[in-house]
Structures are given as structure tokens and as C-alpha cells.
Amino acid sequence: MKQQSAKQFFSTQAGKLTLAIIAMVLCWTVLLVYLSNTSTGGTWFPTEVHMNRVRQDIKKLTTTLAQEQAKKAEYDDLEDRYEDSLATYWNADRDGEPETELRNLVNDAAQHAEANLQQLGSVRTSSINTELSYADLDFTLVDEYMKVVRFIAEIEKCTPRLSWRRAEIRVEPTRARAVTAPGAANNRAGTATTTSTAAQMFRVTGQVRVIKYSPAGKAASAAKTTTATTTTTTKPAATSTPATAQPAGQTPAAAAKPADTPATPEPAANATSNKETGK
Numbered sequence: 001m002k003q004q005s006a007k008q009f010f011s012t013q014a015g016k017l018t019l020a021i022i023a024m025v026l027c028w029t030v031l032l033v034y035l036s037n038t039s040t041g042g043t044w045f046p047t048e049v050h051m052n053r054v055r056q057d058i059k060k061l062t063t064t065l066a067q068e069q070a071k072k073a074e075y076d077d078l079e080d081r082y083e084d085s086l087a088t089y090w091n092a093d094r095d096g097e098p099e100t101e102l103r104n105l106v107n108d109a110a111q112h113a114e115a116n117l118q119q120l121g122s123v124r125t126s127s128i129n130t131e132l133s134y135a136d137l138d139f140t141l142v143d144e145y146m147k148v149v150r151f152i153a154e155i156e157k158c159t160p161r162l163s164w165r166r167a168e169i170r171v172e173p174t175r176a177r178a179v180t181a182p183g184a185a186n187n188r189a190g191t192a193t194t195t196s197t198a199a200q201m202f203r204v205t206g207q208v209r210v211i212k213y214s215p216a217g218k219a220a221s222a223a224k225t226t227t228a229t230t231t232t233t234t235k236p237a238a239t240s241t242p243a244t245a246q247p248a249g250q251t252p253a254a255a256a257k258p259a260d261t262p263a264t265p266e267p268a269a270n271a272t273s274n275k276e277t278g279k
Helices: 006-011 013-036 048-086 098-112 145-157 215-239 252-263 266-278
Strands: 117-120 124-127 132-143 163-171 176-180 193-197 202-213
Touching: 006 013, 098 117, 098 132, 098 145, 098 202, 132 145, 145 202
Parallel strands: none
Antiparallel strands: 117 132, 124 132, 132 202, 163 202, 176 193
């Protein structure tokens, strides 16, 4: 029997099958060698050192996750407290504008206390952010001690609550006045007079403050952001419109014709000049 060469053998069906099996074994060998030592240090048969390293990584990631969850809980608590505090602030939609209503509150408090409100300033506002702002009001009150106390108590009853930013109480100078005694006009020795001491007065100079919450400010900021995003998105389409702005049936000369109309007053100017020359 004649012996076949390798080329003849691999050209047969059995040779092709043998070649495919050899190629498959080589591929599996290469894959096992490559995957047993990956770039991340992984292995098909991990050692104790490798498992300890993985345990340390898991422990470190677990600690980091716990820290991030604690921070998130703090942020959530801060957000909840902020939402709760908004209910105590001056709401522009509910309480009106503080530029007028805050003055009314302080004036009503003085009337309820029957105190003499000498001066009531204008409300000054200063912005905190898009939805919060300060509103401050100065006032001056001069009256007796009990009325001053009643006025402060009335301020504390105001809704929304007014906070004191500054308060200064000074004693007003007391002046004695002369009072003529009854029947003193018939006294030959002269007019008999006595002195009467006026009630002690106190001057209160203070400033109250509220925090104004404007729900529309947040909505306006969100709408502005949305509008800016929309404008940025549609800007490329807008830049191409000037090329199609001129109608198809209009020539450049016809388009420039309206610009030539201001030259019509020239004949009148020339006529005036000729008239002056003739005179």
C-alpha cells in the first residue's frame, strides 16, 4: 500500500477534521493561558493572597458606600428642614408684597398697643437667591414703658413672624412743668405755683426683618433655563434664514428702491437756493 503524504492526507475528509481539532485545541490553550493572567490580576485559580486582596477591596468599597449614604442622608435632612422653614417665611403669594404689608403690620401693632409711632421708614429688600430675599423696616417709637412693652408683645404676635434685627431703648429726658395752684390769683403775696413731673418716656429705635419667599422666582428661573436651552438648540436653524429672506420675484434693484426715497427733498432745496439767488 502506498503511503500518503501529509498534503494528501489533509486534503481528505479525515485530514480536514484532524486539522480542525488541532486548531481548536490550540485556541483553547491560548485562551486559558491568556485568561489565567489578566491585566487586572484575575486568575482562573485564585490564590489566598488574591482572595485577601479582593476582600480588602470589598471592605474599602463598603466603607466608602456607607460614607456616601451618610452624606446623602445629611443632604436629605437639610432639604427637608429647608422645605419646612419655607412655611414660616413671608410668602409673596399668600401674604402679599412686604413693601406695603410689612409697614401695615408694624403700624397695626402700634395702634393695638396705643403707642406713639413717631417714624416708620420704607422697606428695604436685598436678594439672597432666586427665590429668597430679606425685607427690613426701620421705625421709631416714643411712649411710656408699659406701652412700649405692649408694642413689643404685639410685634411678637404678627403673622408671619417678624424677627428683630436691631432694637435700642433709650430714656427720654424728663422735664418738669409749672402748675398754678387754685386761688392763687387772690393771693397778695404773689402767684403760688407747684411743679408737676411728666411721665417717663422711652424712645425705641428698632429694625424688624422678614425673609421673603417668592415661589414665582424659582419657576421663572426654571423657565429662563428652558428658554436658553431652546434658543441654543434652534440657533443653527435661525442662522440659515437670512439667505432665503429675499423673495424670488424681487430683484436687487427693486429691493434697494425704498432706500432711495429720502433723496426726494432735493428739488425743494434747489428751488429755495435758486429763489435766493434770483432775489
